[in-house]
Amino acid sequence: MPKFAANLTMLFNEVEFLDRFGAAAKAGFHGVEYLFPYPYPKAALAEALAEHRLVQVLHNLPAGDWSKGERGVACIPGREGEFKDGVGSAIEYAKALQCKQLNCLVGIAPPEAKPDAVRRVLVDNLGFAARALDREGIKLLVEAVNSFDIPGFYLTRTDQAVALFDEIGENNLWLQYDIYHMQRMEGELAATIAKHLPRIAHIQFAGNPGRNEPGIGEINYDYLFRRIDEMGYGGWIGCEYKPRTTTVDGLGWLARAATNS
Numbered sequence: 001m002p003k004f005a006a007n008l009t010m011l012f013n014e015v016e017f018l019d020r021f022g023a024a025a026k027a028g029f030h031g032v033e034y035l036f037p038y039p040y041p042k043a044a045l046a047e048a049l050a051e052h053r054l055v056q057v058l059h060n061l062p063a064g065d066w067s068k069g070e071r072g073v074a075c076i077p078g079r080e081g082e083f084k085d086g087v088g089s090a091i092e093y094a095k096a097l098q099c100k101q102l103n104c105l106v107g108i109a110p111p112e113a114k115p116d117a118v119r120r121v122l123v124d125n126l127g128f129a130a131r132a133l134d135r136e137g138i139k140l141l142v143e144a145v146n147s148f149d150i151p152g153f154y155l156t157r158t159d160q161a162v163a164l165f166d167e168i169g170e171n172n173l174w175l176q177y178d179i180y181h182m183q184r185m186e187g188e189l190a191a192t193i194a195k196h197l198p199r200i201a202h203i204q205f206a207g208n209p210g211r212n213e214p215g216i217g218e219i220n221y222d223y224l225f226r227r228i229d230e231m232g233y234g235g236w237i238g239c240e241y242k243p244r245t246t247t248v249d250g251l252g253w254l255a256r257a258a259t260n261s
Helices: 017-026 042-051 080-097 115-135 158-168 179-185 189-199 221-231 252-260
Strands: 003-007 031-033 055-060 101-104 139-143 174-178 200-205 236-239
Touching: 003 055, 017 031, 017 042, 031 236, 042 055, 042 080, 055 080, 055 236, 080 101, 080 115, 101 115, 101 200, 115 139, 115 158, 139 158, 139 200, 158 174, 158 189, 174 179, 174 189, 179 189, 179 200, 189 200, 189 221, 221 252
Parallel strands: 003 031, 003 236, 031 055, 055 101, 101 139, 139 174, 174 200, 200 236
Antiparallel strands: none
8 A cells, every 4th residue: 555644734724733743643644744844843843743653754945935926946047045045944854854855846937037047047956956955865856736726837747857857967856746736737647657657756646626635536546546556656645635624534535545455
């Protein structure tokens, strides 16, 4: 059976954030992820993980001003210093939380910026981050995101991310493959995962349409989870979906995954 990590940004919103660790453990999860740890003291997060015997699977690098619609700064010329400072902050949190992988949302390219300048900044920034994380034994993940939810996001397809990795030429660059985003952009989910499996360090999912629980919508998750398991994928799968009602009421898919594996 695949290892599922509860995304605490999306799940267990019935309780305050620091109480979601206990809620996830009670529901049967052994790993957690969330967008950003930075609003919370490192010690408080580490205590919650230890108390509930949870693995911190993943969090993101700082991504600019989220409230103003920013979704990463890695591709924005002129903000290289902010990006590098964010890498340092992310490493500090990851070490305190014993988190072995960090995701970089590359951002929305400014419409006034020249495409070659955007590409050059992104290549340089990701190269810097890959090397910095590698020195700490942390994987750098990069995610493609669908252009319907985030118009203008720089990476929208798996092959774009892989081509970017090849251009940068660093070993410490890995795919975060989000099934929901890639269903909206390219389909061929099982075949694409199989093709790029050696470069995939983390998988996330949600149903489509709606970004709700698996089993609701057009993606056959009973088949897909079983197929991913058969491929020999050993990483975590992050539950990055919006429950239609309460989180616990929507966890029927988890029991099915255990039965079908």
